[in-house]
Amino acid sequence: MSIVKLTAEDGYIVEFEDHDGSPPKQGGIKDVYFTTDKKYAVAFYRKKLDSVAEERLERIVNRYRKNIFEQVGGNYWKEIFCWPERVVKEGTKTGILVPFYDKKFFFGPSNGGDDFLEGSEKEGKWFTSAKNFNLFVPVNQKGDLQGYLSVCQQLSRGVKKLHMSGLAHSDLSYKNCLVDPVTGSACIIDIDGLVVPGLFPPDVIGTKDFIAPEVVATAHLKDDQRKLPCQDTDLHALSVLIYEYLFHRHPLEGDKVHDQDPEIQLLLEMGEKALFIENPFDTSNRKTVKSDDGDFLPWIDTNKLPYVITGPYLKELFDKAFIKGLHNPYERPTADDWDVAISRTKDLLLPCSNKKCSMKWFIYDRKSAPVCPYCGTTYNESLPILDFYSTKSGDKYVLENRQLIVYNNLNLYLWHVYKNIFPNETLEDKFKKPVGHFSFQKNKWYFVNQTLGSMRDITDTNNPIMIPINGKVEISYGKTLKFADENTSRIAYIRLTNTPHS
Amino acid sequence: MRKLPVYLLIDVSGSMYGEPIESVKNGIKTLHTALRKEPQAMEMAFLSVITFESNVRQLIPLTEISKFRPPDLEASGGTSLGGALTELVRCAKNEVATSTPDRKGDYKPMVFIMTDGEPTDDVDAALPAFQAYKWGIVVACAAGHDANVGVLQKIAGPNVLMLDVADSNSISAFFKFVTTSIATTSKKVDAGGQEGGMNDLPPPPPEISLFKS
Known part of the structure; x- marks a missing residue:
């Protein structure tokens, strides 16, 4: 040597x-x-x-x-x-x-289990496959729903950055992305195959589960008729990855038999005949749970864990990705769409009351008695909901399509307060500190103001009440709060649900 | 869920006694350890071991990698390669789901055969049933100069690998090759590639030369 x-x-x-x-x-x-x-x-x-x-x-x-x-x-x-x-x-x-990849992208000791994976890279496939996730990823390295949302958000930002720079990855797949759901991190690797439209064509057509249907369907044609990997196909791969990390199943791999030859079947189900397994208008590719599927449960059971459990913002994008945009690349959600939708979805998270719940969190389903879809536990705490309003002109505040679902000790941040601040990669660290928090004391909900200098309770618009720094305000039904004086500040209207007597 | 079946047909005749059989045992262990680190293989690959001497036995039925335990092997008796092929077809028909118009079947099985000698039974009689089944990749390994390469070519076509001697180095190299093949194929099946000829397999390791007819 x-x-x-x-x-x-x-x-x-x-x-x-x-x-x-x-x-x-x-x-x-x-x-x-x-x-x-x-x-x-x-x-x-x-x-x-x-x-x-x-x-x-x-x-x-x-x-x-x-x-x-x-x-x-x-x-x-x-x-x-x-x-x-x-x-x-x-x-x-x-x-x-x-x-060299960060240490967190390698499996660590399993804390009492079988350590055969210790030292191996946390390749995405360990997490996207229900069987691998259930049986082989050590419990202490599985992470929770919040972690998976962050993993997906990191990936979305990576893809967004490449696309904004005029590049396409061209082979996004679980092989080319390492993840750590515990810290909510993702790392895109194998960047040397980047595609630059018009300058450097793609080397490969990609990795099966992630190749866009139009690329699979035209792969056998002459050069000038083939559709090649590009930014639009990256967006298909990104949507598939996000679906797989959140549900540990593939969005197009259902029961529909297109051909009895396994290879032709693959080409059709990922290509020309690709059909979302949860398509509400065409149910012919639904997945039914078979007797030997035990190692893949509950994840492959789309009745138990349908894609709508990740909330309205992600549902809308999955519909765009796998229904409208599956065979129509221009309809696919952009990486930025995913980033924004994930941020908003994080505001709908509730901690599961079951301490042993594998996902630890679930997304509020807008029902009066929320139930965690992962473990079936009912959420019994009372539930304040903040609906946000913002203004263009300064007097009329319009309801936004975003909410904050409150649980004890939840923090409020600047991106909740101001409509022009986004919790993304451009935000400096100093703006990422909590500006206040919610607290449940003696059966009452409070908002504790930590840093907001001009916050007011405007429930009675004629008589706004200043809420000083370190002061607190009770959160009750109908309470209306304006976080700051500026026109860019939001107003929050509060509703309370799931109360013991409601 | 669809599985990727892998059959290992191992010659445990008397001539394999000693270093060769010990090397095969180690080879299977190494193969197993390596596949456990491949997420695609862990998800879908299933391994079976069929041994043949004067008798043929499916020592391990098709078993997923995580539940597979490397077998203990002992060498004695003749070389019933024909019987092994017949048993292979019987097992595959039994264990591998074929597609029907309303249910997706498994992937086509991969077959790796290793033998060091002249078959002592009628291989030709077993061939038609073997050839009628739809296999994925079939690779035969002739361990040492006493193996009948002609017979192996009838079984595996161009995919016959030659080991100059059946010692621990070359046998472990063969199992390394089998490992890479299974890992590559499980990725490729995953990657939508076609199963089939030698071109889909990784290049053979330096200790083995590809037999040229």
Whole structure:
């Protein structure tokens, strides 16, 4: 075993062990070594690259990378993308230097279970497959619903950023995305295959479960008739990933038999004949639970866990993705649509009363006695709902399509207060601190104001009452609060439901 | 849910006694350990071991990776390769669900055969039923120079691998190849690729040379 020393174009010195020519890890097209300082993976392409591929790599490590990372807030993307930083050469072989994934993207000890996965990468497939998720992911690393929503949001932001930069990933799949549902993190890897429309065409058509139907359906045609991976097909893959992380099942893999030959069946069910398993207008691809499906339950049971349990904002996007936009790429939700919808959905989360519930949270179903769909436990606490209003002109406040469902110790943030603040990657950390919180004391609900300097109770508009910092206001039915003086501030109207006597 | 069936047909005749059989046992263990780290294989691959000497036995019926326990093997007796093929067809018909107009079936089974000698029964008689079944990939491994390559070609077509000697290095290399094949195919079945010829398999490891007819 000896140490190989290479110098990248910018003079950076890369050192790694040669492992006597047998690389510690082999990917589909690359051999992977690890630098002696353990900061980077060095991945060499087994085949000699042509000049177009070389040019693409050069742009990925330089121009495209700088456009994303060397801007204000660039650090945010370091966790979401595992982006190649340098190109290195060893003889005729080309390699890329890619930062090592964060520790949280590797399985840790299972705390008493079987540790056969310890040290393996948290590849998405461990989590998207109901069987793998049920049986093999250690309990302490499964995460909860809040974590999965965050995973999906991180992915959406990653895809949004690529698309805003004029790029397409072209092979988004559970293989190319590592996740940690416990911390709600996701990391997009294998970025060296990026597609730049009109400049660098895609290398591969993608990974089956994620290839858009129009690409599958035209894959056998002549070059000029084939639909190739692009931003629209990324959006299909993103929708599939989000559905899979939230439900641990595939949105198109139902019971409908299109052909008795397994391969043709696959091509049809993911391509020309693709049909959402939960399509309300065409139920022919519903999944029925079979006697040998025990390891996949309850996730594959769409009666028990239908897609509407993730709330109205995500339902609307799933409808767009898998009904309207399945065969019509222009109808697909954008990555930003997903980001916004997930943020709003997080405001509908309720903690499950069952301490042993696997998902720990569920999304409020707008019923008077909410029931956690994952464990069947009824939520017995009283439930304040804040409906938000905002204004364009300054006097007329209009009801927005967003709510905040309140539970004890829930925090309120600036993005609830102001309609022009969004809880996304552009928001500076100093604006991410709670501005107040909700508290249930002696059978009464209160809002405790922590930092809002001009908050008023305007239930009686003629007689607004100032709520000072560190002061509190009781939350009761019909109470109306204005969080701040500015026109961009929202008004919240409060309803209470699920009260013992209601 | 659809499964990916994998059948290992292992020669446990007398000539496999000693290093070869121990290497096969280790090979199956390594295969099992490696597949446990592949999420696609863990979800859908099912393994079966059929052994053949003078008698043929399905030692392990089709079992999912997480419940599979590597078997203990002992070598003695003749080489009933024909009988093994017949048993393979019987097991597959029994264990693998084929598609019907209203129910999706399993994926086509992968078959890996390893033998080190001349068959002692009538392989030709078993061939028609074997060939009538729709297999995915069929790979035969001739371990050492005493194996009858011609017979294996009748079974596996061009997919015959040759080991110069049936020692622990080459046998473990063969099982590494089997591991990669199963992992690749489970990903590919997952990836919508076609099952079929040798081109779908990973390149054979350096210790094994592809037999050229």
